[in-house]
Amino acid sequence: MVNILYAHYGEEWIRxxxxxxLNLLDHIDKRHFQPIVWSNNQVLCQRTExxxxxxxxxxFSLLGYGYRDKASFWQWGKLVTRAVKLIRRHQIGLIHVNSAGPCQWLVFAAKLCQVPLVTQLHSxxxxxxxxxxxxxxxxKIIAVSHAVSHDILADGYPHKQLAVIHNGIAALPASLHSPYWVREQLGLSPETRLFATVGSLIHRKGxxxxxxxxxxxxRQGEKRHTQGExxxxxxxxxxxxKKQLQDIAKQQQVDHLVTWAGEQRDVYQWLSGGIDGFVSGAREEAFGxxxxxxxxAKLPVIAPNIGGIPEFVAHQHSALLYDDDQGLLQCWSDLLTDFDTLAPTxxxxxxxxxxxxxTLDNNANKIERVYHHVLSEPAQNHVKLSRCLLPLKIYLAKRQSSGASHA
Structure with missing residues (x-):
């Protein structure tokens, strides 16, 4: 049995x-691995408890420019000390960092305690x-998509030390048998095409x-003398x-065509309630x-051709993918025009x-194989602090190239 310390830095939400x-903790093989969680996210801690x-x-606080929770070297040292105490108290055999931030102190604690450390990057x-x-x-670094791995490998991180493991998706829950019929709640006619999008109301989600x-x-529908609604x-x-987006809808005179459902825990229940299709406007998407x-949920999907999205869906086969705003408009129009034929396919x-x-089982099994691999390596190969300088080398090379180009 190997005790694993899972460290996560993030906001007070479950996204x-x-x-x-949480999915990994639920599906990890408890016969071989015993999880312990360490996080600044109280909501996450309540769920794991x-x-x-x-x-x-x-x-948690972080060293470096631009962080909201900015740390001093004294605070950083206290986190290193705290990490070492947790490692020794729980007899930790492996550390899994679920976001890059905690690496700041955990790589040093792992080095001091001769414990392997795996980092999973979700963006x-x-x-x-x-x-x-x-x-x-x-x-070892786990990237959730090849898109996430690109810059890591370009910086010179060893290819053999990086694994791309796509996220797992939970099987359809029982709530699908009692979906939230939003179409009926809104009083929409049977002819209305109801599309849904899911995401935080931030610029990145588009x-x-x-x-x-x-x-x-x-407007195109009105010009064709069809029902714009x-x-x-x-x-x-x-x-x-949210307020800014609602203002945009009013300015565009389509606020009556947009429903703001707010944050919903059981998205499946909504997506199964008579929704006709799903559309994403994301400007960045590490996985999708x-x-x-x-x-x-078996909805026809319109999504941007970015990040990890094209790694699991293909244009005109399992989704309609676009590259820019005009492409988004064209894909949406194409789906509406040929909906009865294109949507089911x-x-x-x-x-x-x-x-x-x-699947969640596939995801957990692949991550477990990473655990077994790093645990089989000699202790001196576990954590190499010299690799921290790889981004600095890239930065200096860019500066030198920029200077030469300017000259």
């Missing part, structure tokens, strides 16, 4: 990386973040792009840009968890792909 960690997992909640990080986090000192595309489709957008999620969830292919390849 992509938090849900992936409910799972009967030993949990430690602490305040791409800019060069300064890759440097300040120290994540390259990890025994809800404004969807509203603008909706407005153009609405035959298209409706359901926005599931909340965030700081909500796209996979929509595919599993896209949704069936996507559901089959996700259900077969992106």
């Amino acid at each position: 992509g990386s938090e849900q992936c960690l 409910a799972m009967q997992i030993a949990t430690h909640h602490d305040t 791409p990080y800019i060069l300064s973040e890759r440097f300040y986090s120290g994540c390259y000192a990890s025994s 809800i404004d792009r969807l509203i603008n595309a909706l407005a153009q489709l609405h 035959q298209l409706h957008l359901l926005v599931i999620g909340d965030g700081p840009l 968890l909500v796209v996979a969830e929509a595919a599993l 896209l949704s069936a292919n996507a559901q089959q792909t996700v259900a077969h390849n992106l």
Whole structure:
């Protein structure tokens, strides 16, 4: 039995990386691995405690420019000391960092205690973040998509020390048998095409792009003397840009075609309630968890051709993928025009792909193989602090190249 310390730094919510960690903890082979959780996220800690997992909640702060929870070297040293105490108290045999931040102190604690450390990255990080986090000192890095791995390998991190493991998606829950019939709640006619999008109301999720595309489709429908109200957008999620996005909808005169559902815990229950399709306006997407969830709910998907999304769905086979705003408009229009033929084909292919390849058991099994691999390596190969300098080398090389070019 190997005791694993799972460390997570994040906001007070359960979203992509938090849900992936909870899924892993639920499916990890407890005959071989015993999890212990350490996080600054109280909501996550409450969930892991409910799972009967030993949990430690602490305040985390980070060294480096631009972090909200900015640390001093004194605070950093206290976190290193705290980590060493936890490792020794629980006789930790392996550390799994679920976001890059905690690597700042855990790579040093792991080095002191001669314990292997695995870091799982759920999103791409800019060069300064890759440097300040120290994540390259990890025994192994798990990237949730090839898109996330690109910059890591370009920095010179050893290819053999990196594994790309796509996230797993939970099987359809029992709540699908009692879906939330939003169409009936809104009083929409049977002819109305109801599309849903899921995500935080922040710039990166691109809800404004969807509203603008909706407005153009609405105007096109009016010009053709068809009922413009035959298209409706359901926005599931909340965030700081809600008022701004609602203002955009009013300015575009489509606020009556948008429903703001707010944050919802059981997204499946909504996606199964008479929704006709799913559309994403994301500007960045490391993996595309909500796209996979929509595919599993057997909805035709329109999504950006970015990040990890094209790694599990293919254009015109299991989704309609676009590259820019005009492409979004064209894909949405194409699906509406040929809905009865195109929608069943896209949704069936996507559901089959996700259900077969992106299971939680597959995800847990692949991560367990990473654990076994790093545990079999000699202690001196576990954590290499010199790798922390890899991003610095890239930065200096860029500066030198820029200077030469300017000269």
